[in-house]
Amino acid sequence: MSEQRVATSKVAGTWAWAFQRISAVLLIVFLGVHLYAAHFMDVGAETGEEPLITFDEVSLRLDQLLYIVVDYGMLSMVLLHGLNGFRTVLFDFDMFVRRKKLIDVTLWVVGIGTLIWGIVILFPFISGAGG
Amino acid sequence: MKISSFKWLFGRNSEFWPTNMKTGMWAWVGHRLTGLALVAYVFLHLSFISTASMAEGGADFDALMETTSQPLFVAMDFLLVIVVIYHAMNGLRVVLFDLGVGIRRQKLVFWVTMAISAVLIVGGLLAIWHLVFPEGVA
Numbered sequence: 001m002s003e004q005r006v007a008t009s010k011v012a013g014t015w016a017w018a019f020q021r022i023s024a025v026l027l028i029v030f031l032g033v034h035l036y037a038a039h040f041m042d043v044g045a046e047t048g049e050e051p052l053i054t055f056d057e058v059s060l061r062l063d064q065l066l067y068i069v070v071d072y073g074m075l076s077m078v079l080l081h082g083l084n085g086f087r088t089v090l091f092d093f094d095m096f097v098r099r100k101k102l103i104d105v106t107l108w109v110v111g112i113g114t115l116i117w118g119i120v121i122l123f124p125f126i127s128g129a130g131g
Numbered sequence: 132m133k134i135s136s137f138k139w140l141f142g143r144n145s146e147f148w149p150t151n152m153k154t155g156m157w158a159w160v161g162h163r164l165t166g167l168a169l170v171a172y173v174f175l176h177l178s179f180i181s182t183a184s185m186a187e188g189g190a191d192f193d194a195l196m197e198t199t200s201q202p203l204f205v206a207m208d209f210l211l212v213i214v215v216i217y218h219a220m221n222g223l224r225v226v227l228f229d230l231g232v233g234i235r236r237q238k239l240v241f242w243v244t245m246a247i248s249a250v251l252i253v254g255g256l257l258a259i260w261h262l263v264f265p266e267g268v269a
């Protein structure tokens with residue numbers, strides 16, 4: 001690696017750095033809520049089913065707006081944090097620093113595209129048999 | 132691109148050669164590898180959930196969940212548990228240091244976060260044990 005290379009933190013920027021830390025703390029909260037909701041509250045337990053995740057059980061849960069908000073919020077945070085982290089890793093390499101614009105655009109497209117995909121794939125559960 | 136241009140990354144004199152790494156460096160490399168693994172997992176996770184839209188009433192989703200509750204898959208879930216807990220606890224340590232908390236006691240903070248990780252990982256193992264060994268261990 002060349003001696004005069006610019007520090008990755010300079011390339012990535014202060015905002016990216018700060019955001020990585022803020023999203024990290026939020027993710028710990030989301031992870032706690034997610035694990036509790038999915039595995040301990042056991043909304044479908046009264047159906048007397050196996051401790052198996054089923055379509056009906058998830059639908060039942062996603063009848064409540066709170067779950068929808070938590071799920072989509074967590075997905076957004078995970079994508080922002082994960083792709084922002086991946087961006088940092090890329091900028092440790094000169095060949096990617098040289099293509100900063102391209103990388104930034106690509107990561108935003110991948111992130112927003114994945115978010116939309118993630119939102120859409122929950123629709124069957126939300127409109128599903130839970131009601 | 133020549134192989135030799137990656138000497139800084141893999142070479143015997145590189146800072147990443149195992150015997151050249153100190154605790155903090157191991158922690159950082161581990162954080163990076165687990166972070167990248169988690170990004171890959173998110174896409175896998177979404178593609179699994181997307182099976183819900185494939186058949187009426189989520190039949191394909193239920194079938195997939197049936198498969199993924201097999202011991203082998205649950206064991207892989209446990210791998211995920213380890214990866215997430217390590218990344219989260221080490222990340223917490225990084226954030227604390229950036230806030231100026233605990234820098235004077237770096238070593239101690241590192242081992243305390245790792246001890247908490249170990250406890251959480253054992254907790255996770257206990258929670259899924261019956262799914263990996265449904266018949267119990269003889």
Ligand code: HEM
Pocket residue numbers: 020021024025027028031078079081082083084085086088089162163165166167169170173215218219220221222223225226
């Ligand atoms: C559960 C809570 C989490 C916490 C507390 C956390 C914390 C952090 C922190 C503080 C950093 C910055 C490290 C540094 O600049 O040295 C980071 C980096 C990163 N995180 Fe997370 N993270 C969490 C979850 C995740 C998840 C779910 C993903 C994947 C989708 C992820 C992917 C990454 C990646 C790829 C990096 C960049 C690694 C690097 O720069 O070496 N993290 N994380």
